[in-house]
Structure formats: structure tokens, C-alpha cells
Amino acid sequence: MAAWTDISGIKERIAASSAEEVTASYLETIGKSRINGFTTVWDRALEVARGIDKDGSSGLLAGVPIAIKENISTAGLSTTCSSRILQGYVPPYDAHVIEKLKAAGAVILGKTNMDEFAMGTSTESSYYGPTLNPWDTGRVPGGSSGGSAAVVAAGEVPVSLGSDTGGSVRCPAAFCGVVGLKPTYGAVSRYGLISYANSLEQIGPMATTVTDIALLMDVIGGHDRRDSTSIKRENRYTDALKDDVKGLKIGVPEEYLGEGIDENVEKTVWDAIGKYEDMGASWKKVSLPHTKYALASYYIIAMSEASSNLARFDGTRYGLRVEGDNWHIMASKTRAQGFGEEVKRRILLGTYALSAGYHDKYYLKALKVRTLVKQDFDRALADVDVLMAPTMPTPAFKIGEKINDPLSLYLADVNTVPVNLAGVPSISVPCGFTGGLPVGLQIIGRHFDENTILRAAYSFEQNTGHHTKRPGEVA
Amino acid sequence: MVYDNPDGVRIGLEVHVQLNKLNTKLFCGCSTDYHDDEPNTHVCPVCLGLPGSLPVINEKAVDFAMKIGLALNCEIVGQTQFHRKNYYYPDLPKGFQTTQYDYPIASRGKVIIEGEDGERVIGVTRAHMEEDPGRLQHIGSIEKSKGTFINYNRSGMTLIEIVSDPDMRSPKEARRYLDKLRSILDYLDVFNGDLEGAMRVDANVSVFGGDRVEVKNISSFKGAERALLYEIMRQKNHIRRGGKIVLETRHFDEARGVTISMRTKEEEHDYRYFPEPDLVPMRVADRVPDILKTLPELPDAKRERFNSQYGIADMHARALTIQIKVADFYEEVALKADPKDAAVWVADILKGELNYRDLDVDAFRMEDIVEIISLVKQDRITEQSGVQIIRTILDEGGRPQDIVVSKGLLKVEDDIVAKAVEEAIAESPEAVTDYLAGKEKSLNFIVGKVMQKTKGRADAREAREKVLAGINK
Numbered sequence: 001m002a003a004w005t006d007i008s009g010i011k012e013r014i015a016a017s018s019a020e021e022v023t024a025s026y027l028e029t030i031g032k033s034r035i036n037g038f039t040t041v042w043d044r045a046l047e048v049a050r051g052i053d054k055d056g057s058s059g060l061l062a063g064v065p066i067a068i069k070e071n072i073s074t075a076g077l078s079t080t081c082s083s084r085i086l087q088g089y090v091p092p093y094d095a096h097v098i099e100k101l102k103a104a105g106a107v108i109l110g111k112t113n114m115d116e117f118a119m120g121t122s123t124e125s126s127y128y129g130p131t132l133n134p135w136d137t138g139r140v141p142g143g144s145s146g147g148s149a150a151v152v153a154a155g156e157v158p159v160s161l162g163s164d165t166g167g168s169v170r171c172p173a174a175f176c177g178v179v180g181l182k183p184t185y186g187a188v189s190r191y192g193l194i195s196y197a198n199s200l201e202q203i204g205p206m207a208t209t210v211t212d213i214a215l216l217m218d219v220i221g222g223h224d225r226r227d228s229t230s231i232k233r234e235n236r237y238t239d240a241l242k243d244d245v246k247g248l249k250i251g252v253p254e255e256y257l258g259e260g261i262d263e264n265v266e267k268t269v270w271d272a273i274g275k276y277e278d279m280g281a282s283w284k285k286v287s288l289p290h291t292k293y294a295l296a297s298y299y300i301i302a303m304s305e306a307s308s309n310l311a312r313f314d315g316t317r318y319g320l321r322v323e324g325d326n327w328h329i330m331a332s333k334t335r336a337q338g339f340g341e342e343v344k345r346r347i348l349l350g351t352y353a354l355s356a357g358y359h360d361k362y363y364l365k366a367l368k369v370r371t372l373v374k375q376d377f378d379r380a381l382a383d384v385d386v387l388m389a390p391t392m393p394t395p396a397f398k399i400g401e402k403i404n405d406p407l408s409l410y411l412a413d414v415n416t417v418p419v420n421l422a423g424v425p426s427i428s429v430p431c432g433f434t435g436g437l438p439v440g441l442q443i444i445g446r447h448f449d450e451n452t453i454l455r456a457a458y459s460f461e462q463n464t465g466h467h468t469k470r471p472g473e474v475a
Numbered sequence: 476m477v478y479d480n481p482d483g484v485r486i487g488l489e490v491h492v493q494l495n496k497l498n499t500k501l502f503c504g505c506s507t508d509y510h511d512d513e514p515n516t517h518v519c520p521v522c523l524g525l526p527g528s529l530p531v532i533n534e535k536a537v538d539f540a541m542k543i544g545l546a547l548n549c550e551i552v553g554q555t556q557f558h559r560k561n562y563y564y565p566d567l568p569k570g571f572q573t574t575q576y577d578y579p580i581a582s583r584g585k586v587i588i589e590g591e592d593g594e595r596v597i598g599v600t601r602a603h604m605e606e607d608p609g610r611l612q613h614i615g616s617i618e619k620s621k622g623t624f625i626n627y628n629r630s631g632m633t634l635i636e637i638v639s640d641p642d643m644r645s646p647k648e649a650r651r652y653l654d655k656l657r658s659i660l661d662y663l664d665v666f667n668g669d670l671e672g673a674m675r676v677d678a679n680v681s682v683f684g685g686d687r688v689e690v691k692n693i694s695s696f697k698g699a700e701r702a703l704l705y706e707i708m709r710q711k712n713h714i715r716r717g718g719k720i721v722l723e724t725r726h727f728d729e730a731r732g733v734t735i736s737m738r739t740k741e742e743e744h745d746y747r748y749f750p751e752p753d754l755v756p757m758r759v760a761d762r763v764p765d766i767l768k769t770l771p772e773l774p775d776a777k778r779e780r781f782n783s784q785y786g787i788a789d790m791h792a793r794a795l796t797i798q799i800k801v802a803d804f805y806e807e808v809a810l811k812a813d814p815k816d817a818a819v820w821v822a823d824i825l826k827g828e829l830n831y832r833d834l835d836v837d838a839f840r841m842e843d844i845v846e847i848i849s850l851v852k853q854d855r856i857t858e859q860s861g862v863q864i865i866r867t868i869l870d871e872g873g874r875p876q877d878i879v880v881s882k883g884l885l886k887v888e889d890d891i892v893a894k895a896v897e898e899a900i901a902e903s904p905e906a907v908t909d910y911l912a913g914k915e916k917s918l919n920f921i922v923g924k925v926m927q928k929t930k931g932r933a934d935a936r937e938a939r940e941k942v943l944a945g946i947n948k
């Protein structure tokens with residue numbers, strides 16, 4: 001596995017050589033990859049890096065290579081959501097975050113693998129085949145942003161962007177031993193992010209250090225008038241990078257521990273909380289009483305929105321088209337052959353939940369539960385500064401272990417989806433290992449209070465060494 | 476006289492109005508000025524529904540919608556809310572239409588029309604905003620089409636759907652309602668009704684308290700009247716033959732003037748409405764006072780003012796206030812001419828001539844009608860000549876004074892000469908006798924007298940001919 005280098009390390013390397021050389025060395029690493037993290041490598045990456053060498057860009061990310069999840073639109077670069085139905089689709093426009101990255105001088109190396117349309121927790125449902133976990137290639141990298149996490153963990157790129165609808169940044173970050181942030185709903189523009197469940201998802205950065213996460217947020221965060229749900233609010237995320245948690249009040253939700261949580265994962269998380277205590281923070285147990293309904297509410301809302309969001313893929317304008325005698329036959333053949341099993345399952349379930357006669361029983365009820373879940377967080381976070389819990393109930397599972405049992409896969413999201421229902425920010429940081437596999441600590445904060453969770457995460461990183469461990473270095 | 480509605484007809488109308496006077500579309504910055512342009516040239520990721528694109532509400536469209544709601548005496552909702560109406564159709568790029576569902580921007584209004592038996596109030600159930608789909612263009616006829624093009628220039632245009640209560644009792648009342656609606660919209664300056672697809676009508680109609688039938692694809696007001704006449708007759712005949720009317724949707728075939736069944740209630744779509752997550756609710760209630768201030772004087776109020784201010788007949792006031800352009804034109808004329816004369820000339824004569832030529836009042840200069848009215852008033856031309864001048868201006872152009880000369884319409888010249896000739900002959904019995912006796916020269920005496928009387932304005936040769944004609948009468 002290649003060495004991990006953070007953004008400041010990349011800048012040193014560029015200063016010593018050139019952006020072109022740095023990009024070339026990453027492209028070489030990617031060329032030798034065995035984890036299937038990248039779906040497409042951008043053929044213009046070197047050219048862009050050369051341009052930066054020539055013009056001496058002063059952007060925050062000048063010359064820094066980055067990988068982008070398959071569901072974030074990149075002009076001129078295939079964006080398929082790892083689905084057959086979008087084969088051949090090349091967006092004519094850049095997502096807001098891509099515009100920002102380009103303006104900051106970042107060099108996009110390519111697109112990364114994901115669960116088809118972000119519907120999954122393992123990156124196994126991709127049209128391009130599964131991505132392998134660099135820590136154990138017999139295991140999944142998590143999902144749905146499995147590609148974005150795995151390529152960072154494998155040293156194929158220093159930083160990447162994923163998207164998080166119900167844990168899709170935090171889960172693979174935990175499974176791959178990297179840092180991943182799900183920003184507050186509205187903190188990052190979704191313009192150009194291909195919707196799975198629009199009321200839940202955010203684009204989020206992935207990196208090997210909290211510092212890099214904050215740097216990326218300084219670039220991609222902020223208001224965009226093209227996304228009506230993005231908030232007019234300025235924030236400097238790098239201001240949060242202080243090693244200081246004295247007096248920080250930590251809440252540990254009792255519903256996020258115990259039953260269903262791997263013993264060793266739970267122990268690793270308690271160790272981390274103990275470390276915080278040593279560092280001057282205090283903790284107490286808190287309750288998020290509606291957690292047990294969150295998963296059901298989440299899946300009903302996500303699938304309902306998905307059933308509508310994915311209606312546009314009909315073979316008429318772009319992507320796959322399977323010909324038929326008339327438009328309706330063409331559209332249904334295209335959808336039948338273009339979507340994978342899990343996507344079809346969710347479209348059908350979502351359509352059902354929104355149908356006349358079931359709408360109130362499922363969709364409307366799910367919305368009410370969502371309000372209750374949100375109130376749980378408001379109440380708990382009025383009392384403590386942050387919440388801490390295991391990101392995932394288990395370490396990375398084996399490829400093929402759960403793919404034929406959708407319910408057990410859905411259950412893996414139990415600690416991540418309530419955060420999306422509530423819209424609050426949450427970060428997953430490496431906090432130790434079990435059986436040679438990384439464990440993620442989830443730190444949840446108040447709406448738009450990313451800086452507190454970033455400070456907590458940064459302090460942990462400064463006082464521990466988990467984030468420096470690379471695949472192959474842990475027995 | 477009370478209209479007793481013998482067939483128990485109830486008609487409700489759903490009118491789609493395209494707010495084509497907005498500069499940009501409902502959810503994107505694309506220009507609305509596409510009518511003369513190539514297909515698919517006014518499009519962007521948003522109105523093409525490309526993956527990842529997001530809608531942003533056009534605030535001015537909301538203002539226009541509120542303006543319409545208030546002009547229709549509606550209540551305005553506290554905050555806007557959009558829903559997705561899910562169905563598959565090739566002209567619908569996202570696979571759903573963004574529209575309003577249980578929180579329409581305006582509801583519970585009314586429109587007053589001239590009904591079968593006097594003034595009638597038609598309830599407005601609701602007026603809501605939605606996006607227009609693209610447009611399908613079939614190669615050849617729809618049945619035998621070899622293929623279809625989709626033009627997305629129209630996709631994302633702002634529509635207001637105005638839904639009436641089933642308060643109309645005849646196709647004539649339906650027509651009056653449509654005319655009134657168009658008149659109000661015209662006053663608000665929110666759309667150009669002359670552009671293709673600017674107003675589209677669906678009608679719901681029932682007879683004898685039976686189930687309603689929805690008639691779609693009506694493309695003109697005249698078409699609406701025809702479709703309704705046909706559909707009422709069809710329903711009555713069907714019942715007379717022992718049939719039962721069922722809830723269904725029918726398609727109006729404009730060319731054949733008939734309605735054809737499309738689908739029955741069982742085949743109705745389940746649109747699976749749910750709130751559009753990409754648009755946050757926008758509070759609009761606070762804007763009502765400001766919007767009210769921008770509302771112009773509306774047709775009913777203007778008509779009443781015309782009655783009282785100018786003392787003109789109600790029939791004229793009504794005709795003059797249908798189109799705001801005509802009303803403004805009239806008021807300018809009324810400043811410079813007698814308002815009652817002006818009403819007759821503008822409402823009865825000029826409007827008729829413009830209608831006949833399918834022209835707008837813009838096609839006529841206000842000063843020209845003022846001059847014509849004044850020429851008639853001064854008795855310098857006849858009313859008939861006035862009409863002739865209007866027609867000449869519309870058909871050939873020119874100004875009244877030139878047309879009067881070129882067409883020889885000046886009543887004054889002819890009359891003076893004729894009168895002088897008559898007098899001169901009467902005053903010169905001897906000269907007449909001499910002339911008749913063969914003394915040609917005595918004619919000069921009479922012509923001289925005519926020239927004297929007309930102070931030389933008459934043409935001598937013409938005067939001579941007229942004197943001759945007078946003597947030989």
C-alpha cells in the first residue's frame with residue numbers, strides 16, 4: 001500500500017517537485033490498484049496539474065489530487081451513480097462543489113465506486129463490481145461511498161468527496177479507517193449531486209486527517225443560490241482546529257450501544273470516551289428515545305423520495321436506452337434492464353409507500369417520526385455539546401456476507417440514519433482496531449455546529465495515533 | 476326573466492394560463508422568449524431535468540400568481556408549498572411535474588360574468604402554480620406517426636391553473652367566464668394571450684345531476700363552447716337512450732367537433748403527491764399588501780367608473796373595458812372629444828372594424844379617431860364618410876385629412892356649392908329662361924353668382940356643370 005500523505009504533505013511535495021509529478025505518482029498508484037475503488041480516471045488530470053504548475057495557482061487546494069464519488073456531476077467526466085442505466089451519461093455541467101474545488105486548484109483524478117444510486121452499505125451493488133477494503137480485501141469497504149473511502153485508505157488519493165444519505169460517508173470512513181464528515185443539512189450545496197433522497201443527503205469530505213476535512217469544508221461549504229435548501233451562513237471550518245476539549249460535555253446515547261453492537265467495537269468506543277475524559281472532557285449517558293423507530297422512518301422517506309427522483313431515468317434523453325415498440329415499452333424495458341435489484345426494490349417500496357391508501361399510513365407517519373427523532377437530538381444536545389457512539393455496529397463484514405439479506409444490511413445503518421433524519425452534522429474518526437479492522441467513533445453535533453465536532457475530533461487525533469495506522473500495519 | 480337551466484347543466488372549467496410575460500422560467504433562468512426560436516435552444520440542466528439539477532423558485536412568478544389570485548378575489552395562502560405529481564410521459568423530463576397540491580397559492584375567489592339571466596357569480600375553487608411540460612411534435616399524424624420530437628423550450632414555463640366551481644349552466648356562460656378571465660389577466664399584464672398555448676382549457680360537465688365528464692384538449696374559447704355544446708348533447712342523448720353517464724375523461728377532436736373517450740375513472744392515475752424536498756416553503760402572506768397596491772383598476776370597477784364618469788351606455792362601457800388597451804385608448808379619446816360620441820365611435824365602429832381585420836387597437840392612432848369624430852361633429856363629413864376613413868386607414872394607411880381630400884369626402888365644399896347653385900338659380904329666373912331659350916351666355920351670369928356666393932371657393936367648371944344640372948332638372 002502506498003504512503004498516506006495529507007494536504008500539507010502534498011503541498012511540500014509539490015514545492016519540492018511539481019503538481020504534475022505528484023499527480024503522476026498518484027496516477028501510477030491507481031494504475032496498480034487491486035481494490036476497484038476508481039470507476040473512471042480522468043484523462044485530463046495531468047493536463048490540469050500542468051496548468052497549475054504553469055499558472056502557480058494560489059488556491060487552498062492548488063495541485064491537491066482528489067477523487068469524486070460517481071454521483072457528483074463533473075462536466076465532461078462520466079457520472080453514472082455506478083448504475084447501468086446511466087452508462088454513457090457525461091454531464092454537461094459541474095456540481096457546485098466541483099466548481100469550488102476547481103477554483104481552489106484541486107486536481108480531480110477520477111470518479112469513485114459506490115453502491116448503485118447510493119443505495120447500500122457495502123459498495124457491492126455497483127454495476128462496476130464491488131470495491132475491496134484495503135485493510136482486508138475479502139471485506140467490504142462500507143458504503144455507499146465505499147470507493148471514496150477505500151482509495152483514500154489505500155493511498156491512491158489524499159482526499160475525496162462522498163455523499164451521505166443515511167451514513168454513506170461515515171460508514172465507509174469507519175470501515176476503511178479514515179475520517180469522514182456528514183455536514184449539517186444545508187451546509188454544502190447539493191447542486192449537481194444526483195439525488196437519491198434529497199431531504200436527507202449531503203455531500204461530505206473524506207480524508208486521513210481532521211485538518212484536511214476542515215480544509216475541504218472551507219472550500220466546498222457555503223451558500224449556493226442554485227440549491228434552495230442551502231443556508232446563507234458563513235463559517236471557517238479550519239478555525240475549529242484546536243487541541244482543546246477541556247470542559248467539553250459528551251453525551252453517550254444509550255440506544256446506540258448494547259444490543260446489536262459488536263462487543264469489541266463497543267469496548268473500543270468506550271476506550272475513546274475514556275481518552276476524552278483524560279483530556280479534560282466529561283461524559284454522561286443520554287437518551288434518544290425514538291431511535292428504535294428511526295430506521296423504519298428513514299427507509300420509508302428515502303425510498304419514497306427515491307421512487308420519484310429516479311423516475312427521470314427513462315432512456316429518452318441520456319444514458320441507457322433499450323428500444324421498444326413505443327415510448328412506454330422503451331421506458332419500461334430500459335428501467336427493467338438498467339436498474340439493479342436493490343434499486344428496483346427501493347423504487348417499488350417507495351412507490352408503494354406513497355400510493356393512495358398507504359400514503360398516510362407509511363409516508364406521513366414516517367414524517368411524524370422524523371420530527372420526533374429531530375426533537376430527540378434537540379433535547380439531548382441542549383444538555384451536552386456533542387454525542388459520541390460507534391459509527392457502525394460492527395467492523396467491515398465479508399464481501400457477500402449480507403448482500404442477499406437486505407434487512408441485515410439496513411440494520412447496519414442503525415446508528416447513522418437518525419443523524420440524517422435530524423439534519424445534524426456528524427463525523428466519523430478512527431478510534432482503534434478490532435481483529436485488525438478499523439473502528440469508527442461517531443461524533444454528532446448541533447445544527448451548523450460543525451466546529452465543535454471538528455475540534456473534538458482534532459483533539460482526539462492530536463492525542464492518539466489511530467489515524468496514522470495504515471493498512472498492513474495493524475496485526 | 477330567470478334562466479331555469481332545463482337540462483341541469485353544470486360546467487366547471489380548469490384554465491391553464493402560461494405566464495409568458497415573465498422573463499425567465501419558473502425554476503431556472505432560461506428565457507421565456509422562445510416562440511420564434513429553434514427547438515431546444517432555451518434549455519438548461521434544470522428544465523431538462525438533468526440528474527443533479529435543482530429547482531429555484533422564480534420570485535416574480537410568485538408575485539404574478541398572487542396578483543392573479545387577488546384579482547380573482549381569492550384568499551392567499553400563508554406560505555407556498557410545492558408538491559411532486561408523479562407520472563411518466565416523454566414530455567416530462569423529471570418523471571414528475573412540480574405543482575401545488577393541498578396549499579395552492581390562491582383559493583376561494585370569484586368572477587362575475589354576464590349570465591343567462593343577468594349578472595352571475597362564478598366561484599374560483601383555487602389557482603395554483605405549476606411548471607409546463609415540454610412539447611411533443613409528431614412526424615406526420617398522431618396515429619401514423621413515424622416518430623416524435625420533443626421540444627423542451629416550453630419545459631418549465633410558469634403555468635397558473637385556475638379551477639372554477641361548477642357554476643356555469645350553459646356553454647354560453649362558460650364562454651363568458653373565459654372571456655372575463657382573459658380580460659382580467661389582460662389587465663394584470665401577466666401574459667400575452669396571443670402566443671401559442673397561452674391559455675388552455677379543460678372542462679368538467681354534467682347534466683341532470685349525474686356524474687361529471689372531463690373534456691381535455693380544448694385549445695380555444697370558441698373550441699370550448701363547441702366542445703361543451705357537443706358534450707351536453709351527447710350526454711343528453713345517451714341518457715335518453717337509457718344509458719348512464721360515468722366518470723371519465725374525454726378528448727376533444729377539434730377538427731371533427733366531437734369528444735372521444737380517453738379513460739374511465741378506474742384507469743385514473745395515482746399521482747402519489749408528496750412535498751417537493753428541493754424547494755423550501757416560502758412565506759408569502761406578508762407580501763399581500765404590497766401586491767394589492769400594484770393591482771390596476773379591474774374591468775368591473777372600470778366599467779362602473781365609465782358609466783358614471785362619462786355617462787355612457789352600459790353596453791358601451793362593457794365593450795370598452797374588456798381589453799385594457801381599448802379602455803385606455805377610449806379614455807384618451809374622451810379627453811379630446813365628447814365622451815359619448817367617443818364611446819360610439821370606439822366601441823361600435825372602430826372595434827368592429829378592428830375585429831373584422833383581426834387587428835389590435837394599437838393598429839389605430841388615437842389622434843385620427845379624435846379628428847374623425849371632430850369632422851363629423853362639425854358636420855364637415857358624414858358619419859358614413861367617417862367609417863370610410865377608418866376603413867381606408869386600416870386597409871391603405873394615411874391620415875384623415877388627406878383621405879378626406881383624396882376621396883373627396885368633404886361634405887362642407889359640396890354643400891356650399893350646391894346651396895349656392897340652388898340659390899343662384901332661384902334668384903335668376905330671367906337668366907334661366909334666356910338660357911333655355913338658347914342664350915348660352917346667360918349661364919355665365921348664374922355661375923358668376925355662384926362664385927360670388929361661395930367666395931370663389933367653388934371650382935368654376937364644376938359650378939357650371941352643377942348649374943346646368945340644376946336647370947335641366
Ligand SMILES: [Zn+2]
Pocket residue numbers: 500503504505517518519520521522523631
Ligand atoms: Zn432552464
